[in-house]
Amino acid sequence: MADVQTLALAPPQPAPAAPRLGRLSAYFGTPGNTLVSVLSIAAIVFIAKLAFGWLVVDAVFSGNGETCKAASGACWPFVAQKLRYMLFGFYPYDEQWRPMLALLLLFAAFLLSMMPRFWSRGLLFAWILVVLPVLYILMAGGVFGLTPVATTSWGGLPLSFMLSFVGLTLAMPLGIVLALARASNLPAIRVLAVGFIEIVRGVPLISILFMATVMLPLFMPEGVTIDKLLRAQVAIILFASAYIAEIVRGGLQDVPAGQYEAGSSLGLHYWQVMRKIVLPQALKKVIPPMVGLFIGFFQDTTLVTIVGLVDFLDTVRSAIRDPQWQGIAVLEGYLVAAAVYFTFSALMGAYSRFLEKHFRTTHA
Amino acid sequence: MKQALLSICAAALGLTMAGQASAAGTLETVKARGKLVCGVSLATPGFAAPDDKGRMQGFDADICRSIAAAVFGDGDKVEFVPTNINTRFQALQSGEIDVLSRQTTHTFSRDASLGLDFGPTVFYDGQGLMVAKSLGVASAKELTEAAICTLPGTTTAQNISDFFRAINGKFELVVFESPDENRAAFYSGRCEAITSDRSDLASIRAVANNPDDYVVLPETISKEPLAPAFRQNDSNWGDIVSWSVWLLMAAEEKGITQANVDEMLKSEDPDVQRMLGATEELGKMLGLDNNWGHSIIKSVGNYGEVFERNVGEGTRLGLTRGPNALWNAGGLIYSPPIR
Numbered sequence: 001m002a003d004v005q006t007l008a009l010a011p012p013q014p015a016p017a018a019p020r021l022g023r024l025s026a027y028f029g030t031p032g033n034t035l036v037s038v039l040s041i042a043a044i045v046f047i048a049k050l051a052f053g054w055l056v057v058d059a060v061f062s063g064n065g066e067t068c069k070a071a072s073g074a075c076w077p078f079v080a081q082k083l084r085y086m087l088f089g090f091y092p093y094d095e096q097w098r099p100m101l102a103l104l105l106l107f108a109a110f111l112l113s114m115m116p117r118f119w120s121r122g123l124l125f126a127w128i129l130v131v132l133p134v135l136y137i138l139m140a141g142g143v144f145g146l147t148p149v150a151t152t153s154w155g156g157l158p159l160s161f162m163l164s165f166v167g168l169t170l171a172m173p174l175g176i177v178l179a180l181a182r183a184s185n186l187p188a189i190r191v192l193a194v195g196f197i198e199i200v201r202g203v204p205l206i207s208i209l210f211m212a213t214v215m216l217p218l219f220m221p222e223g224v225t226i227d228k229l230l231r232a233q234v235a236i237i238l239f240a241s242a243y244i245a246e247i248v249r250g251g252l253q254d255v256p257a258g259q260y261e262a263g264s265s266l267g268l269h270y271w272q273v274m275r276k277i278v279l280p281q282a283l284k285k286v287i288p289p290m291v292g293l294f295i296g297f298f299q300d301t302t303l304v305t306i307v308g309l310v311d312f313l314d315t316v317r318s319a320i321r322d323p324q325w326q327g328i329a330v331l332e333g334y335l336v337a338a339a340v341y342f343t344f345s346a347l348m349g350a351y352s353r354f355l356e357k358h359f360r361t362t363h364a
Numbered sequence: 365m366k367q368a369l370l371s372i373c374a375a376a377l378g379l380t381m382a383g384q385a386s387a388a389g390t391l392e393t394v395k396a397r398g399k400l401v402c403g404v405s406l407a408t409p410g411f412a413a414p415d416d417k418g419r420m421q422g423f424d425a426d427i428c429r430s431i432a433a434a435v436f437g438d439g440d441k442v443e444f445v446p447t448n449i450n451t452r453f454q455a456l457q458s459g460e461i462d463v464l465s466r467q468t469t470h471t472f473s474r475d476a477s478l479g480l481d482f483g484p485t486v487f488y489d490g491q492g493l494m495v496a497k498s499l500g501v502a503s504a505k506e507l508t509e510a511a512i513c514t515l516p517g518t519t520t521a522q523n524i525s526d527f528f529r530a531i532n533g534k535f536e537l538v539v540f541e542s543p544d545e546n547r548a549a550f551y552s553g554r555c556e557a558i559t560s561d562r563s564d565l566a567s568i569r570a571v572a573n574n575p576d577d578y579v580v581l582p583e584t585i586s587k588e589p590l591a592p593a594f595r596q597n598d599s600n601w602g603d604i605v606s607w608s609v610w611l612l613m614a615a616e617e618k619g620i621t622q623a624n625v626d627e628m629l630k631s632e633d634p635d636v637q638r639m640l641g642a643t644e645e646l647g648k649m650l651g652l653d654n655n656w657g658h659s660i661i662k663s664v665g666n667y668g669e670v671f672e673r674n675v676g677e678g679t680r681l682g683l684t685r686g687p688n689a690l691w692n693a694g695g696l697i698y699s700p701p702i703r
Contacts, residue, residue, distance in 0.1 A: 069573075082416060084416070085418050089414075090444065090446070092418075213451065213454075217457075218454070218457070305448070306450060307450070308447050310446050314406065317407065317544075318413065319414075320407075320544065321408075322409070322414075322416075323413060323681070328571070330548075
């Protein structure tokens, strides 16, 4: 109850500051507002107390399944014991520094790529020639004395991140090209682009994944199999590119025709007009829907569990079913998954706001 | 068109074209690869579930290890590929895996139409029903208008429908996508009964707050002989899978265990000598090393040890041998003679 009192009583005291008073009156100005505010505060305190009780007070911090079963709170030993499995899945235990390093590298590469000052053609080449090969070598091994690890043993967070972020990174240029093709004056190119985009958007991701992983191998010549992970990755890239193309097309339509004409009259050819004048303006406008799409895709990659790839959510799910913990630590496992997905989705959202602000100031 | 696009893209990326699935025999492919690729379930406690180090443990996983031991003399030369009910048969057909050891019921239509063959039954299971003791029901036939929790797909729902149609009973099927929801729904009282294979019911019961409050009803409403599967038209590989399993059973019959297998090499029993490769050359006939039998037992122990270690009474599943006892102990586990 102490919490309720401090929260409810604290506001009236630092009254002198005028703007604060203004904000206060927004919450407590009318009887209706006061009622809503008091109820909201009570609800927040109630939920916080429940969560704190479950997460800390009644929680078990050391022990095993039996101690957890006896307690009413969260079961942290489960998380501690299964965390490595949840993160890396079936990757050989002694080699798990490799996916860890790959994850860090991916984070670092993204962090650098997210800063507008590093945007250049060099960055694109760095991704294609350095980051992706190094990631692949780290994970797959087979050279430089690294033990080979088949892609079927990849799992957990690195798999989720690669499928979603590498997929989206590669889908982005493809999507832009598709958008340009759809707006092209050449009918053949336009029809191809429209056909591809509409077909891909006309079927759910899950059916494309199924085709790529279940049907495709049956059409292959005998003895040839394409890596299952690669098939899923390509399916995700193709699927995402169609959606990106439509978003970019929206941005392109928003660029006034005068911009194209001005560029052409300066003697720039098509690609120069696009790269230097039209696309920068178009892409800037579509940042919010694009990030929305990225967040959606990040979460949609959990669908790959249907085709037998063990992504992060799947390793969490199977950790929950460990015979030692089965039925004991269900919520804890899903909380870990939720925390990870929330963190990265929120980061993407924050980055989107940063970009919008960044471009507003530089182009104002 | 997407197929073509996908394959073009994959080819353009030029990555990892692996395989030679059935061009050569599976045994040659496996030997060339240096490890067995075995399809298992991702998380079925007792049958195949990863431990804290991500190492597959369980009954099905040990069947994989015994085959790997027969081929390579080392039960750890196996790569486990998690498969689900949607992808398991396709994974086998396309050559992605060499053996499917995933609690798969041997049925007529699967055998006849899916381009695969089954090995010997490694586990005799059957679908059962579990209810709360407080319901006061002693037989499934007394369940009237009951809500029954189950998982989607497979044959579980069909079996329960067939059962109640045969006795003219009414029931309501409540289907859950995940085992966790399914179990939680039953324990929260959403359903009067829960149905699944008996081995699965045992693991569901094991996690109840008070397992003694629940009882598995006596009826077994379906036959679920679980067997490993392999691609058809490869007799040599089929023989290797089948005899690796039978050797586990024969070893239990002869009292060969993981602990005493080295001493048993000196056994006077001609059967034991043949199984462990001390005399004759049975391994060679399969294209294996002659000590294949010794390697299997050294890696995983005999059938009884595999059973007790993974699903037996000392484990959380706590299953009794029941039909999975040896034939001379009243069960159905019977190996043809190894000679």
